[in-house]
Amino acid sequence: MKELLSAQNIDYQERAREVAEKYVRPRAAELDETGEYGWDILEKLKEYELTGVWIPEEFGGKGSGVLDMCLIVEQLSRACGGVGVAYAVNALGSFPIVLGGTQEQKERYLPAIASGEQLIAFGLSEKASGSDAGSLRTTAIKDGDDYVLNGEKKWNTNGGVASVFTIYALTEPDRGMRGISPFIVERETPGFTVGKREDTLGIRTVSVNELEFEDCRVPATQLLGGKERGGFRNAMMTLDRARPGVAAQALGLAQGAFEWALRYTSERRQFGQTVMSHQAIQFMLADMATQVEAARQMVYTAARVIDSGSKNVNKIAAMAKVFATDTAMRVTTDAVQLFGGYGYCRDYPIEKYMRDAKITQIYEGTNQVQRLVIGRSLTRELKELTGHLDVTIEHFPEVEDS
Ligand code: CAA
Helix, strand or coil, X not given: CHHHCCHHHHHHXXXXXXXXXXXXXXXXXXXXXXXXXXXXXXXXXXXXXCCXXXXXXXXXXXXXXXXXXXXXXXXXXXXXXXXXXXXXXXXXXXXXXXXXXXXXXXXXXXXXXXXXXXXXEEECCECCECCCHHHCCCEEEEECCEEEEEEEEEEEECCXXXXXXXXXXXXXXXXXXXXXXXXXXXXXXXXXXXXXXXXXXXXXXXXXXXXXXXXXXXXXXXXXHHCCCCHHHHHHHHHHHXXXXXXXXXXXXXXXXXXXXXXXXXXXXXXXXXXXXXHHHHHHHHHHHHHHHHHHHHHHHHHHHHHCCCCCCHHHHHHHHHHHHHHHHHHHHHHHHHCHHHHHCCCCCHHHHHHHHHHHHCCCCCHHHHHHHHHHHHHHCHHHHHCCCCCCHHHCCCCCCC
């Protein structure tokens, strides 16, 4: 629904669509097969001035916000979910610096990310701390003018290609999550190794790696914001702003799979007519289209709330992530169903959508964690949500025990 978008939004959407159709779609199957990173696509994103648009102008970006980022991710993901996240994860990696970096740190790191010269990744999760992010164990102990990092990180999307990493570590291990501080770590830092690459079900063009820190010494200037503590809050605020990006990836995947299903069912004939003209199939397509449109409105709304500068973005970001990613899983699975046996084969483009969609329900906080976030918000807002209802339990009819 272009009517609801600004001229700037449409401009980004159209440029991203052109990159997706001309350069991403023809490469999607090959990138999936080989697991190569789409360096040629990154060059096109630079040429079309689509990299790092969320970074403030003062630091070389376009200052364009989360909605424009989501519109770009959606278009890229329509053609390839892996390319969509390869782009979006740079927002996840750089939001900690945008939100909490010192002026010097922003000047040093953000321009190269904005221009696409450098890629960045976000290091929070560990083998034993995924959903329970606050229980991470990597340490960063002050030693003179340096911090010495020891530990490991897991599920680092972009790990294989990033030059810069935002890393969360305990500067005061006995304070638990309150002792977490964020750091900026450069790839070439001695003692830092990008380890094992995961063999993933989908988004195979993106390298997801383990990270290892062994007496990795970084100068104190790499402590994000120049102050210890506050790392957990920085990570949570980052995720609040990045989750709509995952939701946009899911939205693009759902839209892309739906378009293929529409096209296929309008051409494939069974029982003397197109598959689409069977009412059972029309109903499926109608549900898919409705769900995709509902997800779109939710994602755009969450992005707009964030761009408005509201501090209260936690719940809406989680809702958009849950809704869009559950929609993507349903719609891509239905799309495979509509392709019948062909949908199950790699000769056809559709099964990849389903494989790519699955991770959106898992990363950047599982959908169970999102529901926890929404539920906690509801508990906090209980008074506000129900205060006008003058109802107490005595007003409800009593049910007599039989
Ligand atoms: N904004 C600001 N502060 C927040 C916050 C938010 N959204 N959420 C929590 N906090 C603050 C709280 O106010 C609290 O502060 P005080 O200590 O001052 O009171 C503190 O953080 C602790 O909050 P909780 O008690 O709510 O913490 P919790 O341990 O119960 O955890 C959680 C809450 C929501 C489950 C959180 O751990 C979470 O989001 N987990 C999922 C982590 C996640 O998304 N990981 C994915 C990483 S990225 C990835 O997937 C890989 C990739 O590369 C794509």
